[in-house]
Amino acid sequence: MSDAADNPQKPLPHHAGHRERLRHRARSAGLTHLPDYELLELFLFRSQPQGDVKPIAKALLSRFGSLAAVLAASVEDLMTVRTEDTKGRTKAIGPETALDLAALHEVAQRVTKEEATKRQVISSWSALLAYVRVALQHEPREQFRVLYLDKKNQLILDEIQNRGTVDHAPVYPREVVRRGLEVSAAAMILVHNHPSGDPTPSRADIDMTKQIVRAAQSLGVEVHDHLIVGREGVTSFKQLGLM
Template sequence: MRVTDQGEQAVPAGPKALPHTVGHRERLRCRARSAGLNHLPDYELLELFLFRSQPQGDVKPIAKALLSRFGSLAAVLAASVEDMMTVRTQDLKGRTKAVGMETALDLAALHEVAQRVAKEPATRRPVISSWTALLAYIRLALQHEPREQFRVLYLDNRNQLILDEVQNRGTVDHAPVYPREVVRRGLEVNAKAMILVHNHPSGDPTPSRADIDMTQQIIRAARPLNVEVHDHLIVGREGVTSFKQLGLM
């Protein structure tokens, strides 16, 4: 209770308002338990994961900065550790804070877990009979990859996956491919068939003239060795293009 200069009693002072961050973590966890994780917006779902990487402090600005920088939750997880660590935000006192190595590694690990889970259905059955699962896996792996990447799925005589191997990583619009090396590696792992896969960081999965020519070179190199090229898939943010469906092979 306060006393005025005239000795009169004043209205008791109310409690000082606490920062909105106080108790935020527990409130968010309670909401996740009661409403379900699927009802949380992307930034809050990302916050929940960041609680483990950063046991103290407000992680909401970091979650929102990551989503703003990369555009979506999927793109955040697919970003490289180096790119994630370029993200900056400010705390309540205006101090600049960067996404640290530990946080970036945790997010990259989450993306790797998601890829392995998506890959499982495509490896348990012949790839041809689990085509939908295969497409889901390669989209998750490559849809937001910022640089062009060329990989080969090597299959056995039952069309089951032997090896998913990145042959080359390149620039934003080119990854070098060496047809003889692609086929040689297939012989090393005793593959009987291959599915070629690469991404277009531009987002448009339309095959280029160079893509078509390279595919034909690999087919010609593999044919004398009785190794079949089932398809060439191009992944972009707009979807996946199949050379076989387009009649390009």
């Protein structure tokens, strides 16, 4: 019998050549033309050099709802995502892939923060809003942070004051102001997120803000604004006339 008969050629997997075809389309048409799952595939090629990553990309988007939410997910949450191959075998997102995705989110935060703070914060407001959305829009727990500014309204410190539950993060006005004095801040911007997605201020948010403003004013520190971040947008207390 011939060698071909003795060694029949193994059929190629259905995804054979997909990576190069996707890369070619990205190069020729541009990355902006790719749907979210294909853009995610391109990144996953790095952490998973073999196999079909399209099911992984689609499973991630299905689990978290959007590309931004995928990148904002914790390493632990990313590793809960499971896919199934054509033979019914279950595959989990590994720690390397999860860490790569978390690193990409950190890169996005640093890039938007750099853009927001390379000039006076209050004169680059759109960049500041972009930064706080990247940082907090998909945070699963409520987080309260303060941007401390100098006399030129340039950022001295972006500090997380407290992390809480899905609907509450304890805030201590005296601690917020005390920290401002420690770093010689002349002003501050308060920021926290609503994991529910709705950035509408609660009665407790309004009362807490008034307490911080009073404490800060007594010590000569100005509170420029309080921003609440949700999946539906960012709310400004100043624009709402609440301060």
